[in-house]
Amino acid sequence: MSEWVVLLRGINVGGINIKMADLRAALHAAGFGQIRTTLATGNVVLESPLDSDALKTEVEAVLAEAFGYRAWVIVSDVSALRAVVDSYPFDPEREGWHPYVVFGSNDEHLTELSALAAELDPDLERVAQGNEVLYWEVRKGSTTDSAFGKATAKAKYKATTTTRNLRTLVKVLA
CATH class of the missing domain: 3.30.70.1280 (SP0830-like domains)
Structure with missing residues (x-):
């Protein structure tokens, strides 16, 4: 098992x-x-x-x-999952920000989403590629309004991605 x-x-x-x-x-x-x-x-x-x-x-x-x-x-x-959590590249305790991990079952979709990193406003959000995941940090209050948040909400990604707060993943592993 x-x-x-x-x-x-x-x-x-x-x-x-x-x-x-x-x-x-x-x-x-x-x-x-x-x-x-x-x-x-x-x-x-x-x-x-x-x-x-x-x-x-x-x-x-x-x-x-x-x-x-x-x-x-x-x-x-x-x-x-433990390796994903341990590899979070941003400060997970950054005041006023949410630490997220975007999981995907389609490499092409993760690559498309990752390509958005260069277009993002770093004062609002940042994205970094991980091992079969994307790491995302975004200002609190901007998760659904941000460019990356809007992109991940597209119907195209519905069946292949899901996003979790890093703190939730820590609880899952506890």
Whole structure:
């Protein structure tokens, strides 16, 4: 059994409401073990013998069946997520700023988003490429209004990206 982190995209926003107890129950019924959720934003740690691709497919199918929506998830093993958190290139405690990590399952989409870094106003936000992720810091109050925030919200990226606050990821790993 391997321990995995599964990040659900777009739940408990925009009309897709899932209680974490219901999420845990659905995953348990599907045969996953040691299921733990963090916050109400779709952060799950679980055990499974499946590889990451099979786990992604299975979890998305479970979510579609149990909650009736087209689910998209990002799967990472715990050590890879720890490396992502440890590699955050900006000051995660910078006063007045949010530290984010953008996860993606499509390299082309991450490359497109990464290319925006040169066009961003560094007084408002910065983006840096990581290992299969993008690191983003943005002034508090500007997350959805910023150029990068607007770009990541495009429908094109809906099925392939999800963003988490670095502090949330630290809690997931705790």
